[in-house]
Amino acid sequence: MYRRGSAWAAKVIADSSLLGVDLSIAETGSNNIDAAIASANASGAQCLVGAFDGVVLGNAKDIAEIAMKYRLPTIFAFRQNVELGGLMMYGARLTDLSRRAAYFVDRILKGADPGDMPIEQPTKFDFIINLKTAKALSLEIPPSLLARADEVIE
Numbered sequence: 001m002y003r004r005g006s007a008w009a010a011k012v013i014a015d016s017s018l019l020g021v022d023l024s025i026a027e028t029g030s031n032n033i034d035a036a037i038a039s040a041n042a043s044g045a046q047c048l049v050g051a052f053d054g055v056v057l058g059n060a061k062d063i064a065e066i067a068m069k070y071r072l073p074t075i076f077a078f079r080q081n082v083e084l085g086g087l088m089m090y091g092a093r094l095t096d097l098s099r100r101a102a103y104f105v106d107r108i109l110k111g112a113d114p115g116d117m118p119i120e121q122p123t124k125f126d127f128i129i130n131l132k133t134a135k136a137l138s139l140e141i142p143p144s145l146l147a148r149a150d151e152v153i154e
Helices: 007-018 033-042 054-058 060-069 079-083 094-109 131-136 143-148
Strands: 074-076 088-092 125-130 151-153
Touching: 033 060, 054 060, 054 079, 060 074, 060 079, 060 131, 074 079, 079 088, 079 125, 088 094, 125 131, 125 143, 131 151
Parallel strands: 074 088, 125 151
Antiparallel strands: 088 125
16 A cells, blocks of 8 residues: 555565565555555455555554455554554564654754764564454464564454
8 A cells, every 4th residue: 555656666566576476556545545445355455565654554443444344464564553453563663763863853953964964774673463363364373473573462
């Protein structure tokens, strides 16, 4: 679920084709989530990947409920999506990103030139599995995958 033509979408499509995965992008906003997921389901989608996007985060509960209605497993970049019923989450820890953002804002407000500041990449990532959702979808999560998870919601 992301915008066609975006840099993220182009990269994901290119990477998925290298893996032999047929991927399609379902564009959505807050007002057409059900239609977008229904269309993906009708096209034969086997799962949904929620992008690192405000629409996905802001509509976490609706997306989880609609994906469950169509029995589509989901993976997201936000913890909240999994807490509200998504299947899995893998992404940077938002608390760490927020802390670093505050650090840079403080430096800028104290007169630092933003152009002189380094670009940072996240170093800590979370992998969370919602076992309750897996059971509702009749999915068996391999023990090896459960062992790798930072957290399992039961």
